[in-house]
Amino acid sequence: MGSWARRRPLKDVPEESPSAPVLSEAPHLSPGARITAEDEENPRVQQYSGELSPKSGLRRLSKPETEEKPLHDLQYAAPYSVVYPPNAADFATPPVPAQNFSAPPPGTPGAAPLPSDAALYRQRSAAGRQKSRRCGFFWVIPLIVVACVTLFIITMYENDCPHQSPHVSCIATWLGRLAFQPWSENPLLGPAADTLLRMGGLQSSAIRHGGGWRLLSCMWLHGGVFHLLVNMLGLLVVGVRLEKDFGAVRLIVLYFLSGVGGSLMSALFLTNVISVGASGALFGLLGATLADLLTNWTIYTSKVASLLSLLILIAVNLAFGLTPQVDNFCHLGGLATGFLLGFVLFVKPQFSWLYRDYAAEPALPYMHVDPPKMRKHKTYQYVLQVVAALVFLALFTAAFIAVFTGVDANKECSWCHYLSCVKTPLWNCDGVGGKQVTCDVTTYTNGTGTVGCADGRQTWVPNFPTQTQAQLQSICVRECS
Structure with a gap:
């Protein structure tokens, strides 16, 4: 309510006004005389008292005698809001800024509901990643696909099945140079093994x-259409979520290092096999997802169900890798790298740091309580981070040295090929895990040749003089295992 009255002569006060108090007539009052202003029709205007100044004006009026309200009847006001008195237009006073009372703690009636964990983490993330998540923008995974x-x-254009293999029945010859190799040679609908080797396929001797x-380079190549579709679908399912949650930079680092980790393990154990595919990097994303769930346990809901689902998914994919023509060592290497x-x-x-703004605060403005100190990360998170970094550097360095010095890991681990x-009644595992495959090579005067297996099967090889020793070894392993 207003506590100051404007100075003006008494003669300027209207005699009757429905919206203003009527002053009693006192034309001959001496200085110091008291007057009163009352308005019975307006209950908001209570009795005011003041003294006449020598200049026949009103001096400062005293505060109205209003009834004090108990403090517990005060309502919480949002910061920076403005509270106006009833019918403020009737008064010449400016609006009163609200007191910056503390918000009620969670659980108090009238308190705002707590946001979800994911929303809180987005609020605490870097500004660039916040904008990306709000817009739903992601680009790394689509670019990889x-x-x-x-x-x-x-690769299929370079393979050119109709011209490179004229004596075999290519699949989908209407595609021209993009036609696929026969089912017996590549059941994944893809190129020949020697083409993959020329394009950058992984082989230990190379x-x-x-x-x-x-x-x-091997993580960008694929052995066939089916191989490509499975890996790209897995990347979209797993990678998009990680890119949205952690940003493009960390995803790129994880993808490339996981792919290299899978390639190193494959080169150590599969010395005579050509390996291609993004499955090592894909398993790295799965391993990182598992580590994310474990180290950020308090952030997620349905933790146990999510953990079991993820473990089952990883186990099924690793079990599929126990079949021939699948490089499970690459999967294991990528999984271990991504996990670390x-x-x-x-x-x-x-969780507690995310909710620090919602910590319990005093409900009354005159109370003072020091807020509890909250740490952004738990001690076990720092410990896991340091230990994982040291283990990763040690294993990565050792694998690099072993691969480039020609170490055959199968000699150090006789059971690792499993x-x-x-081996099952449906297939054998010759050529896997260091097992040698014997082939007989026959050359002809027309520049062609054959690779004969121990069971009597023979494979025709075009342009035999141009085939390298590594290419002949890959043909022998592929056809006779």
């Missing part, structure tokens, strides 16, 4: 002879 599909088309770049990097790269703030292939 486009690159893999493009390179597969280029790495030791200046082909270190194959550790990266997940503890390093994918650490989120803890991690990639298990």
Whole structure:
């Protein structure tokens, strides 16, 4: 309510006004005389008292005698809001800013509902990633998919089945140079093994002879249409969520290091096999997702169900890798690399730190309570981060040295070949895990040749003089195992 009255002569006060108090007539009052202003029709205007100044004006009026309200009847007001008195237009006073009372703690009647965990984490993230998540924008995974599909088309063009293998029945010859190799040679609808090797496929002997770049190039190649579709679908399902949650930079680091980790393990155990595919990097994303769930346990809901679902998914994919023609060592290497990097790269703030703005505060403005100190990360998160980083650096360095020095890991681990292939009545595992496959090579004067297996099967090889020793070994392993 207003506590100051404007100075003006008494003669300027209207005698009767429905919206203003009527002053009693006192034309001959001396200085110091008291007057009163009352308005019985307006209950908001209570009795005011004041003294006449020597200049026949009103001096400062005293505060109205209003009834004090108990403090517990005060309502919480949002900061920066303005509270106006009833019918403020009747008064010449400015609006009164609201007191900046503390918001009620969670659980108090009238308190705002707590936001979800995911929303809180987005609020605490970097500004760039906040904008990306709000817009739903992601680009790394789609770019990887486009690159893999493009390179597969280029590989099929270079394969040129109708001209490179004129004595075999190519599949989908109407595609011209893009026609696929026969079912008996490549059941995945793809190119020949020697084409994959020329395009950058992984082979241990090629790495030791200046082909270190194959550790990266092999993750962009695929053995067939089915192989490509499965990997790209997995990338979209797993990778998009990780990119939205952790940003493009960390996803790129995880993807490439996981792919290289899978290539290193494959080169150590599958020395005579050509390996291609993005499955090592894909398993790295699965391993990082598992590490994310474990190290950020308090952030997620339905933790146990999510953990079991993820473990079952990983187990099923690893079990599928026990069949021939599938490089399960690459899967295991990528999975281990991604799991370790997940503890390093994918650490989120803890639940209590996310809710620090909603911590209990005094309900009354005159009370003072020091807010509790909250740590952004738990101690175990820091421990896991440091330990995982050290283990990753040690294993990665050791694998690099072993691959480039020609170490055959199968000699150090006689049972490890069972991690990639298990023999059943439906297939054998020759050529896997260091097992040697014997082939007889026959050359002809017309520039062709054949590769004969121990069971009597023979495979025709075009342009035999141009075939390298590594290519002949891959043909022998592929056809006779």
